[in-house]
Amino acid sequence: MARLTDIIEKFIKEMINEDKDNKVLIQRNELADQFRCAPSQINYVLSTRFTYAKGYVIESRRGGGGYIAIKRIEHKCPVSRKKLLNESIGDGITYHNTIALLDNLLETEIINKKEYELIKISVNDKTLKDVDNKNKVRSDILKGMMMVLIE
Numbered sequence: 621m622a623r624l625t626d627i628i629e630k631f632i633k634e635m636i637n638e639d640k641d642n643k644v645l646i647q648r649n650e651l652a653d654q655f656r657c658a659p660s661q662i663n664y665v666l667s668t669r670f671t672y673a674k675g676y677v678i679e680s681r682r683g684g685g686g687y688i689a690i691k692r693i694e695h696k697c698p699v700s701r702k703k704l705l706n707e708s709i710g711d712g713i714t715y716h717n718t719i720a721l722l723d724n725l726l727e728t729e730i731i732n733k734k735e736y737e738l739i740k741i742s743v744n745d746k747t748l749k750d751v752d753n754k755n756k757v758r759s760d761i762l763k764g765m766m767m768v769l770i771e
Contacts, residue, residue: 642692646688677691718740
């Protein structure tokens with residue numbers, strides 16, 4: 621059986637996919653009531669599954685009519701995609717964050733499964749075991765590969 625966090629993530633993604641603007645407004649407490657969980661679990665899903673690196677932007681408005689807006693970033697233009705990737709990768713990136721980024725690229729069909737696996741192998745910690753600054757080298761490799769793959 622799927623974990624509650626996976627179910628909540630799937631539910632939110634389905635809502636986003638159904639919206640023509642790829643945006644959804646939710647109220648954290650209402651969603652928590654719907655899934656019979658603590659609001660902190662909703663926060664956890666939002667902060668780990670809907671990050672900028674995974675292609676989402678979250679805005680929140682507090683107060684009585686407060687809401688959380690989740691928008692999927694879609695850059696059709698290769699230049700915009702490259703800019704987003706460079707910002708996400710930065711000057712250094714951990715292997716964990718690399719996998720999150722690659723998962724998003726695979727999910728949005730920007731890269732295919734074979735490219736995903738090749739990139740993953742080329743930037744893992746075992747491959748970079750003798751490198752002093754793994755995160756910096758990993759980011760350089762990723763940026764180079766993305767410039768070739770994303771046209």
